[in-house]
Amino acid sequence: MIREIHVFKDGQTLFKDIVVPNNELDTDGVMMLVSTSTKKLQEWTIDSMEIERFRYVYMNSNDTQFILTMDRQSSLQKVEEALMRTVSKFMTAFERDILSDRWTSTDFSPYGVAFRDVVTRMPVKVCLAGHGGTGKTTLLELATMPDQAPPSEYVPTFFADKAFLEGDFAPYVCSIFDLGGQDRFVQEWNKIIRAGSVVVILSDSTEENIEWTKRVAFPALKADLPYARAIAIANKQDLPDALTPEEVSMKLDVPAYGMQANNPEFRGRWLQLLKGLVFETIDFRIVGEIAGVQDYDKLW
Amino acid sequence: MPEGLAVLKWDNELGPVVTTKTPKKLNRGLDPTTAMRVYGIATMGETEESQRPGFTSLVLDEFKLAVYYGGLNNHLKGHPSMVFLVLELEEDPDVYKDALPEIATQVFLHAEDDEYIDMLPRLYKQIVRYTQMTPEQRQVSILNDPIRRGILRILMRNGTVESSELEQTIFEEVGKEIDADIVLRPLVKAGIIATGWVEGLSSEVIYLTRALFLLRNVSIDTVRAVRSGEIPGEVAGPFLDETKEFHKGYSAGLRADLHETVWREAEELAQHLLDVDSYEILQILREGPRVTSELPKMLDLPEAKVKKKIRELEKADIAVRLKDDSGNEHVLLKSNPKVATVYPEWLIQSTVESYNEEDIPSRQAIHYLEVLKHSHPTVAAAFEVGASD
Numbered sequence: 134m135i136r137e138i139h140v141f142k143d144g145q146t147l148f149k150d151i152v153v154p155n156n157e158l159d160t161d162g163v164m165m166l167v168s169t170s171t172k173k174l175q176e177w178t179i180d181s182m183e184i185e186r187f188r189y190v191y192m193n194s195n196d197t198q199f200i201l202t203m204d205r206q207s208s209l210q211k212v213e214e215a216l217m218r219t220v221s222k223f224m225t226a227f228e229r230d231i232l233s234d235r236w237t238s239t240d241f242s243p244y245g246v247a248f249r250d251v252v253t254r255m256p257v258k259v260c261l262a263g264h265g266g267t268g269k270t271t272l273l274e275l276a277t278m279p280d281q282a283p284p285s286e287y288v289p290t291f292f293a294d295k296a297f298l299e300g301d302f303a304p305y306v307c308s309i310f311d312l313g314g315q316d317r318f319v320q321e322w323n324k325i326i327r328a329g330s331v332v333v334i335l336s337d338s339t340e341e342n343i344e345w346t347k348r349v350a351f352p353a354l355k356a357d358l359p360y361a362r363a364i365a366i367a368n369k370q371d372l373p374d375a376l377t378p379e380e381v382s383m384k385l386d387v388p389a390y391g392m393q394a395n396n397p398e399f400r401g402r403w404l405q406l407l408k409g410l411v412f413e414t415i416d417f418r419i420v421g422e423i424a425g426v427q428d429y430d431k432l433w
Numbered sequence: 434m435p436e437g438l439a440v441l442k443w444d445n446e447l448g449p450v451v452t453t454k455t456p457k458k459l460n461r462g463l464d465p466t467t468a469m470r471v472y473g474i475a476t477m478g479e480t481e482e483s484q485r486p487g488f489t490s491l492v493l494d495e496f497k498l499a500v501y502y503g504g505l506n507n508h509l510k511g512h513p514s515m516v517f518l519v520l521e522l523e524e525d526p527d528v529y530k531d532a533l534p535e536i537a538t539q540v541f542l543h544a545e546d547d548e549y550i551d552m553l554p555r556l557y558k559q560i561v562r563y564t565q566m567t568p569e570q571r572q573v574s575i576l577n578d579p580i581r582r583g584i585l586r587i588l589m590r591n592g593t594v595e596s597s598e599l600e601q602t603i604f605e606e607v608g609k610e611i612d613a614d615i616v617l618r619p620l621v622k623a624g625i626i627a628t629g630w631v632e633g634l635s636s637e638v639i640y641l642t643r644a645l646f647l648l649r650n651v652s653i654d655t656v657r658a659v660r661s662g663e664i665p666g667e668v669a670g671p672f673l674d675e676t677k678e679f680h681k682g683y684s685a686g687l688r689a690d691l692h693e694t695v696w697r698e699a700e701e702l703a704q705h706l707l708d709v710d711s712y713e714i715l716q717i718l719r720e721g722p723r724v725t726s727e728l729p730k731m732l733d734l735p736e737a738k739v740k741k742k743i744r745e746l747e748k749a750d751i752a753v754r755l756k757d758d759s760g761n762e763h764v765l766l767k768s769n770p771k772v773a774t775v776y777p778e779w780l781i782q783s784t785v786e787s788y789n790e791e792d793i794p795s796r797q798a799i800h801y802l803e804v805l806k807h808s809h810p811t812v813a814a815a816f817e818v819g820a821s822d
Contacts, residue, residue, distance in 0.1 A: 208445045210511065256446045292473025295448040295465055308446050313473070324476055324508070328445035 137202035148241040171198035186360035205360040208328040249304040256308035263335030265314035271394040283395040332363040338375035359421030365389035386424040388416040441515040475502035490526030499526035501537035532563035577703035588641035592780035597636035642808040647699040649768035665757040725762040
């Protein structure tokens with residue numbers, strides 16, 4: 134997912150648009166570093182660097198430096214295509230200004246619309262991970278098929294399912310992957326989850342499920358999505374013995390949010406949580422930083 | 434008759450994506466849920482075999498799918514990696530288990546610059562034709578593909594080669610980057626090559642187990658018919674002279690440079706054997722000489738087309754036309770194209786020499802000699818007898 138764009142020329146910022154701010158790094162400092170590297174590139178050559186969970190993809194065109202900030206998990210090929218599209222659109226609109234001295238007084242803000250269109254074209258990949266029967270498919274359908282009644286019986290998902298979600302997420306659209314949760318499918322997750330930006334870990338709020346999640350799901354997720362951000366959903370809160378979201382959160386070492394995926398009234402809450410996770414306005418955890426099985430004892 | 438053909442790729446953000454299909458209105462089987470299931474079925478499992486190219490068929494509620502998966506390598510790179518053939522419920526997907534890998538391999542080999550997109554309608558037509566091919570034509574179709582011809586050429590010379598080295602050589606000789614696994618799978622299925630891993634080598638090793646030749650024979654049935662007086666004497670004499678002369682030259686060519694002659698011939702003969710009309714004429718001529726005027730009715734083809742095809746066969750030294758004293762034109766088989774698989778006995782000695790001279794790693798040589806031992810006709814026959822017991 135594309136987070137930011139910065140366009141520089143002669144050390145001046147021509148245009149910037151920050152969709153999801155980076156609250157972990159000194160953006161000005163990073164941009165100075167990356168733009169220095171960008172200036173050294175040949176025309177239309179793309180390069181990238183990673184810092185923590187972010188990937189900076191950059192290009193130099195007409196002595197103008199274009200830098201996209203992405204989630205590090207994003208697939209590089211898609212990112213490069215996005216950058217090419219970004220620069221092409223910019224140059225189509227402003228090449229004359231850039232090649233003359235007029236650029237110092239040009240208003241580049243109209244470019245924002247074209248940039249946001251590029252952002253929309255690259256969906257945010259959301260992975261719903263968890264054991265079979267925890268409610269992943271119900272949650273997927275709650276988001277994407279609001280008019281459909283919740284499933285009345287449990288049908289295990291074979292391999293995976295996928296659906297688009299265009300909601301109140303502009304400029305993003307979400308591509309939600311519901312991962313088959315039976316043990317035989319977990320070993321297949323590595324073929325499906327690549328390039329996932331966010332992970333929603335489903336739990337049915339039982340001790341057994343939490344043990345399974347730590348033992349089976351976390352190693353699979355950490356291996357392929359170490360830089361993705363994650364929340365846990367403490368589902369089935371309507372059941373009498375359900376652990377509370379706080380307990381689930383504590384036991385999983387991931388912020389957990391209560392849910393009843395089979396209740397249509399929870400749709401608004403679910404979409405808000407998803408939006409909060411995408412835009413980083415709620416508490417989340419980076420997958421690679423979740424405590425490992427061997428570390429849990431230390432948490433207590 | 435299939436309902437249509439579609440090519441899919443795996444997109445990390447979108448999952449399975451249909452990149453092209455024919456006919457354009459084809460929709461059945463291409464919904465995201467079915468496509469995702471098929472990817473699951475094709476790739477399930479951690480074994481090496483499950484991640485390789487392979488044929489699968491599925492029966493769904495209202496249709497069937499014959500599917501060829503291009504392997505995990507193509508899949509994860511986001512290249513075209515799945516070819517779907519959508520079938521009516523009453524069709525048997527197994528009918529396409531030889532044809533679909535052939536067609537899909539052409540798709541995967543022409544993925545660069547999306548070349549395959551324009552090719553798909555033509556490939557789709559070929560699928561049906563492929564199912565009607567004789568076993569002889571199926572073997573010939575291997576030799577009609579420049580890449581596989583190149584691979585066989587290398588293997589018939591060297592016997593064994595590392596897949597990475599093979600990819601590099603093919604790139605140098607044919608100018609195309611290939612994924613050896615995709616190209617080689619149908620050859621493994623056909624029993625022509627075997628693959629295996631050798632300790633210390635970084636890529637899989639390919640071994641030739643049967644050599645594939647496309648040669649010319651004297652048509653015994655034609656000569657017998659000519660000698661028995663089935664055609665007028667004024668035709669028989671010149672035919673026998675011309676045929677004898679031709680085969681003398683052909684044999685001399687084989688003796689002078691076997692490899693060069695065999696591969697040049699394979700390329701030319703394959704085209705005629707894979708042409709529907711030419712092949713039908715060839716099949717008729719294999720039974721004996723004919724008067725040209727009989728053929729249009731026998732073939733249910735216009736006269737002009739038959740004449741054109743005969744001229745092409747004549748130019749390729751497969752047929753010859755001769756007129757008798759009454760003005761009737763006779764067409765006879767001058768040389769009979771023959772496809773043959775042969776146990777590559779000559780590679781035993783050359784592999785021993787390569788071992789002694791350390792041209793190839795000793796483990797690779799030993800492994801190949803074991804492969805040759807197991808695929809020797811006497812051993813293979815013993816296995817077959819054992820199996821039937």
